[in-house]
Amino acid sequence: MTSRSGALRLGTRRSLLATTQSQTVADATTERTGCAVELVGVTTFGDVTKAHLAQLGGTGVFVSALRDKIAEGEIDFAVHSLKDLPTTQDPRFTLAAIPARHDHRDALVGAHKFADLPPGARVGTGSPRRVAMLSALRPDLEYVAIRGNADTRIEKVNSGELDAVVLASAGLTRLGRSADIAQVFEIEELLPAPGQGALAVECGSDRPDLIELLSVLDDPHTRTAVTAERAVLSALEAGCSAPVGAFALDDGHTLNLTAVVVSIDGREAVRKSAAGSPSESANLGRLLAAEMIAEGADRLMGEHSH
Numbered sequence: 622m623t624s625r626s627g628a629l630r631l632g633t634r635r636s637l638l639a640t641t642q643s644q645t646v647a648d649a650t651t652e653r654t655g656c657a658v659e660l661v662g663v664t665t666f667g668d669v670t671k672a673h674l675a676q677l678g679g680t681g682v683f684v685s686a687l688r689d690k691i692a693e694g695e696i697d698f699a700v701h702s703l704k705d706l707p708t709t710q711d712p713r714f715t716l717a718a719i720p721a722r723h724d725h726r727d728a729l730v731g732a733h734k735f736a737d738l739p740p741g742a743r744v745g746t747g748s749p750r751r752v753a754m755l756s757a758l759r760p761d762l763e764y765v766a767i768r769g770n771a772d773t774r775i776e777k778v779n780s781g782e783l784d785a786v787v788l789a790s791a792g793l794t795r796l797g798r799s800a801d802i803a804q805v806f807e808i809e810e811l812l813p814a815p816g817q818g819a820l821a822v823e824c825g826s827d828r829p830d831l832i833e834l835l836s837v838l839d840d841p842h843t844r845t846a847v848t849a850e851r852a853v854l855s856a857l858e859a860g861c862s863a864p865v866g867a868f869a870l871d872d873g874h875t876l877n878l879t880a881v882v883v884s885i886d887g888r889e890a891v892r893k894s895a896a897g898s899p900s901e902s903a904n905l906g907r908l909l910a911a912e913m914i915a916e917g918a919d920r921l922m923g924e925h926s927h
């Protein structure tokens with residue numbers, strides 16, 4: 622069930638962000654349960670291919686290699702960036718814990734704040750959601766598709782190839798790069814991807830003891846919020862590369878949810894908010910998505926799905 626040393630084996634992608642996230646969860650697991658955890662490096666298709674993620678059919682590529690290793694019994698559990706998880710959960714695996722989310726927002730890296738970038742400035746991001754929403758604010762900038770790990774992206778600013786890049790604030794902070802942040806975007810400007818900033822701790826559904834053990838890492842308020850956000854995405858039948866933003870906050874009494882679908886040029890948007898009971902999180906997300914579809918959200922998404 623565990624490694625020869627008796628430690629739980631936590632499989633991780635080899636990128637700095639993935640190993641940092643995994644180490645944080647490993648340390649928290651040991652601290653809360655007393656169980657030793659060892660990191661096991663796993664190479665995923667998404668790490669080796671140079672193709673754009675959208676062409677690969679979604680961010681699930683990062684997740685499936687780790688799941689394969691769980692299914693093969695080579696690792697006991699894995700940590701994913703929650704926003705990279707497909708919205709339909711494979712029943713063979715269980716999200717044993719969703720730890721507390723610290724920062725859901727997107728951040729701008731570069732020398733200038735967003736409003737101070739000169740016209741024509743080159744802004745790098747691989748995300749259609751960010752391009753669409755930022756185009757609405759600054760149609761005069763040039764948005765450049767980039768991918769690669771955070772360090773590679775930041776380097777494009779340092780080398781002068783780009784004037785700025787947009788990345789998840791949580792990732793930058795986990796990498797110790799928060800000093801590079803020129804500005805974080807509030808949700809009124811740039812609504813984050815569903816699940817952004819949250820982690821998912823996953824193991825095999827056939828391991829009830831491990832699910833129970835890992836559940837000490839769970840933060841119910843974060844789980845409720847990301848459940849609502851992901852329900853929007855799922856009901857819109859949109860994938861990770863769709864220009865869909867969603868953010869929810871569970872204050873213990875009320876769950877507030879805001880979601881948006883933007884046309885790729887940023888000119889049209891359907892944005893709606895709803896509030897409900899935290900115990901009805903998935904339902905709230907589905908209802909909000911239905912209202913958005915009634916207001917033309919699926920037409921906006923259809924404009925650039927081909």
Ligand SMILES: NCc1[nH]cc(CCC(=O)O)c1CC(=O)O
Binds near residue numbers: 792817818
């Ligand atoms: N799509 C890639 C991805 N998946 C998770 C993060 C950052 C960390 C997070 O959102 O938890 C990133 C990079 C980024 O968007 O900047």
